[in-house]
């Protein structure tokens with residue numbers, strides 16, 4: 712099944728075509744990375760897909776239905792989740808409560824604030840939350856207050872919050888930005904584990920090639936808004952067009 716498909720997706724800013732007739736398709740369970748030099752159009756592409764920018768032309772299908780015309784929050788409710796958003800954590804709530812709210816938000820559209828006082832009425836939501844905490848390695852710390860987690864565990868909780876909504880696709884924009892080498896390594900391992908365990912479909916924007924090659928089933932290379940190459944990490948690595956694009960980008 713195709714989870715995400717874009718057809719001729721185009722975004723112009725005045726005379727500049729930031730995203731230029733991009734056809735991209737991502738199958739269920741596939742982990743795809745979007746790479747390209749600075750200014751290639753990666754962020755614009757993500758903003759189109761999440762409906763924060765209106766395309767100039769083209770179509771976007773999510774779960775085989777066009778999402779043109781939807782608001783960003785409606786896209787989230789259809790199962791597209793974006794991780795590594797700052798401010799996705801409620802700092803004064805427990806780790807488990809954060810996961811519960813995320814699971815509940817997906818189920819009910821928006822969470823009800825008095826829910827936490829009646830959580831036993833929602834055993835299913837608590838079960839999903841605890842499973843997610845287990846898979847991101849935070850179950851033991853489920854009663855800790857979120858703000859007291861160290862940096863690496865906060866990032867784990869952010870992934871957990873995104874996963875608790877049981878998304879059909881997870882978008883990640885530079886998930887390891889600002890992390891130490893150790894935190895980066897553990898986050899990359901975590902994403903790989905979660906992908907295996909949950910058959911997760913993801914679209915990753917990342918400039919660290921080591922991470923991209925390690926984590927992706929397929930890589931799509933953008934340059935000046937256009938897809939110039941795609942394939943497995945090995946195929947993309949050997950592609951002369953990709954090497955040219957990066958060298959060209961460095962000279963600008």
Ligand SMILES: Nc1ncnc2c1ncn2[C@@H]1O[C@H](COP(=O)(O)OP(=O)(O)O)[C@@H](O)[C@H]1O
Pocket residue numbers: 724727729747748749750751752753754755756
């Ligand atoms: N809101 C905007 N208005 C005008 N130009 C923009 C806007 N957003 C991005 N651009 C331009 O579009 C091109 C692609 O940008 P962007 O998608 O941020 O690239 P990337 O994320 O790959 O570095 C760049 O030339 C950038 O300057």
Ligand SMILES: [Mg+2]
Pocket residue numbers: 753754755
């Ligand atoms: Mg960008």
